[in-house]
Amino acid sequence: xxxxxxxxxxxxxxxxxxxxxxxxxxxxxxxxxxIMLTGFKSPSDAISYPPKVFFEPTLEGxxxxxxxxxxxxxxxxxxxxxxxxxxxxxxQYDMVIAGxxxxxxxxxxxxxxxFGSTFLSIFLGTLAAYxxxxxxxxxxxxxxFFILSTRMMPPIAVAIPIFLMYRQLGLSDTHLGMILLYTxxxxxLAVWLLKxxxxxxxxxxxxxxxxxxxxxxxxxxxxxxxxxxxxxxxTAIFCLIFAWNEYAFAVLLTSGTAQTAPPFIPTxxxxxxxxxxxxxAGATIFLLPVMIFTVALRKHLxxxxxFGAVRK
Amino acid sequence: xxxxxxxxxxNATPANxxxxxxxxxxxxxxxxxxxxxxxxxxxxxxxxxxxxINLSFTNFRANRLNREVEYVGFRNYERILTDSDIWLNxxxxxxxxxxxxxxxxxxxxxxxxxxxxxxxxxxxWTTIIVLPMMLSxxxxxxxxxxxxxPQIGLFNYIITFFTGKEPSSFEMLGSVDLAPWxxxxxxxxxxxxxxxxxxxxxxxxxxxxxxxxxxVDRASKLRQFFTITIPMILPFLMLAILxxxxxxxxxxxxxxxLTGGGPGSTTELTSINLKRExxxxxxxxxxxxxxxxxxxxxxxxxxxYVKALNKVKER
Numbered sequence: 001x002x003x004x005x006x007x008x009x010x011x012x013x014x015x016x017x018x019x020x021x022x023x024x025x026x027x028x029x030x031x032x033x034x035i036m037l038t039g040f041k042s043p044s045d046a047i048s049y050p051p052k053v054f055f056e057p058t059l060e061g062x063x064x065x066x067x068x069x070x071x072x073x074x075x076x077x078x079x080x081x082x083x084x085x086x087x088x089x090x091x092q093y094d095m096v097i098a099g100x101x102x103x104x105x106x107x108x109x110x111x112x113x114x115f116g117s118t119f120l121s122i123f124l125g126t127l128a129a130y131x132x133x134x135x136x137x138x139x140x141x142x143x144x145f146f147i148l149s150t151r152m153m154p155p156i157a158v159a160i161p162i163f164l165m166y167r168q169l170g171l172s173d174t175h176l177g178m179i180l181l182y183t184x185x186x187x188x189l190a191v192w193l194l195k196x197x198x199x200x201x202x203x204x205x206x207x208x209x210x211x212x213x214x215x216x217x218x219x220x221x222x223x224x225x226x227x228x229x230x231x232x233x234x235t236a237i238f239c240l241i242f243a244w245n246e247y248a249f250a251v252l253l254t255s256g257t258a259q260t261a262p263p264f265i266p267t268x269x270x271x272x273x274x275x276x277x278x279x280x281a282g283a284t285i286f287l288l289p290v291m292i293f294t295v296a297l298r299k300h301l302x303x304x305x306x307f308g309a310v311r312k
Numbered sequence: 313x314x315x316x317x318x319x320x321x322x323n324a325t326p327a328n329x330x331x332x333x334x335x336x337x338x339x340x341x342x343x344x345x346x347x348x349x350x351x352x353x354x355x356x357x358x359x360x361x362x363x364x365i366n367l368s369f370t371n372f373r374a375n376r377l378n379r380e381v382e383y384v385g386f387r388n389y390e391r392i393l394t395d396s397d398i399w400l401n402x403x404x405x406x407x408x409x410x411x412x413x414x415x416x417x418x419x420x421x422x423x424x425x426x427x428x429x430x431x432x433x434x435x436x437w438t439t440i441i442v443l444p445m446m447l448s449x450x451x452x453x454x455x456x457x458x459x460x461x462p463q464i465g466l467f468n469y470i471i472t473f474f475t476g477k478e479p480s481s482f483e484m485l486g487s488v489d490l491a492p493w494x495x496x497x498x499x500x501x502x503x504x505x506x507x508x509x510x511x512x513x514x515x516x517x518x519x520x521x522x523x524x525x526x527x528v529d530r531a532s533k534l535r536q537f538f539t540i541t542i543p544m545i546l547p548f549l550m551l552a553i554l555x556x557x558x559x560x561x562x563x564x565x566x567x568x569x570l571t572g573g574g575p576g577s578t579t580e581l582t583s584i585n586l587k588r589e590x591x592x593x594x595x596x597x598x599x600x601x602x603x604x605x606x607x608x609x610x611x612x613x614x615x616x617y618v619k620a621l622n623k624v625k626e627r
Contacts, residue, residue, distance in 0.1 A: 018431035157603035184356035
């Protein structure tokens with residue numbers, strides 16, 4: 001092909017496209033930027049009108065997020081001077097820190113359930129995807145469609161019997177129960193994505209290994225798995241993001257012990273209503289890992305979302 | 313797919329011989345590998361679904377386990393289908409579905425088309441645009457509630473800044489007329505990137521030579537757009553609409569946090585209504601019938617739609 005291409009956009013249309021896209025991106029960023037900004041405001045700055053873009057930053061929201069506080073008498077406060085910077089922040093309201101809040105616990109639950117279910121969905125999903133990709137399975141297409149169709153059900157439709165079933169089995173409000181549930185939801189995505197990735201690995205690699213005397217299992221984990229590593233990693237991120245963000249099951253099926261952060265963050269109450277800086281701080285901490293993943297994995301996003309159907 | 317004579321011939325390579333000598337047979341491995349996934353889906357998806365169907369014919373209440381359960385036939389279904397309030401919820405859901413899909417397709421496709429012009433730094437800006445869809449809908453809904461506050465919210469301030477309307481003269485979440493639109497705006501903000509990514513994948517799958525041939529034929533740019541770009545991207549657009557349709561039909565977390573179904577029941581989408589019946593009023597049997605009706609609706613519409621999609625693909 002010659003160096004001249006009719007499909008290459010002109011300079012002017014590129015500039016025009018760039019300006020529009022950047023404008024949209026900047027507008028779309030405003031709500032997110034506002035969340036992060038509000039996390040560093042004092043409660044009064046957070047609710048001032050007109051909204052304050054410039055303000056004196058404070059870590060009050062973060063202190064309120066991680067602690068519970070109680071009011072104390074003047075004598076007590078005078079007798080016990082603040083020992084560190086976060087005590088000092090709380091003192092301006094004549095309060096002392098009574099203990100940690102539930103946020104740490106809920107965040108840890110998100111980590112345990114998120115990573116637990118991701119690990120399990122990837123483990124089971126890789127095995128199933130490999131089998132679907134390489135072996136003749138009766139009714140394979142129907143089975144694959146069945147696996148995908150489980151995602152069409154509204155979570156609340158299955159939540160009622162799962163609620164009853166978990167109560168019988170002693171799984172309600174447990175980490176294991178939530179891990180199994182999220183695995184079941186994620187596995188359809190995992191099988192479909194991973195099948196796409198494994199389909200692309202040439203069969204010849206394994207066949208060569210088999211001829212060399214490897215068993216199927218050995219060929220699978222010594223030859224196929226390393227080849228599929230990037231695909232597995234990006235599928236894992238998608239599963240993790242789902243489990244991390246899930247709300248409906250978490251709010252319906254857990255009440256405390258195994259509750260994740262999404263149902264908890266909107267309930268952080270301050271003096272007179274929601275404590276917006278603390279809510280914003282919680283949201284920021286919670287959203288940050290996902291944002292980092294997204295930026296790190298931007299190359300795989302496109303394939304993940306289109307089930308690997310499109311090759312660039 | 314794998315049953316062509318060529319692939320059958322390929323399977324008869326010496327590798328198959330080696331396979332039979334060492335380790336388990338392929339069939340055994342296939343079942344060991346697929347079995348746990350199928351088992352899990354049966355246990356956590358299909359079994360509960362069958363249970364829901366069974367419950368839907370009873371007057372069971374999950375908060376009164378000692379009460380005797382009676383089978384009531386199709387009474388639950390009858391009551392739901394003749395309840396005018398539920399038809400209002402269906403209408404609210406349809407309204408929400410129509411407008412979110414409309415805006416997301418229009419904006420998403422436009423963005424994808426522009427990004428495909430390969431301007432400098434488009435990778436970075438694409439990543440920024442994609443961020444909202446990766447976040448937790450519940451947390452996002454909660455925070456947009458803050459942005460929408462009439463007295464203190466940034467959203468009202470910006471509208472006031474551009475239109476001069478009093479910020480307290482319009483309450484996005486409190487007004488019967490505006491509340492449905494407040495959800496449409498947030499959902500569009502959050503999910504337009506998804507449609508955009510699928511469109512982008514579609515645009516990138518169109519081979520350059522088609523445009524080059526059109527150029528040789530002296531077809532105008534506009535003509536190329538309507539005779540090449542649009543038909544080629546149509547299956548992708550339809551796929552995006554399918555995914556968004558299914559997801560938005562189930563929409564729960566965002567709306568619960570944002571409006572909670574209010575004011576009145578103007579934003580009470582079917583899934584919110586369902587949650588209320590099942591976990592607040594504890595009418596388990598009734599809610600089960602409701603759930604089944606919704607599932608059958610989604611499944612039915614999706615199946616018809618997939619058939620249409622396949623026809624478009626075949627062209």
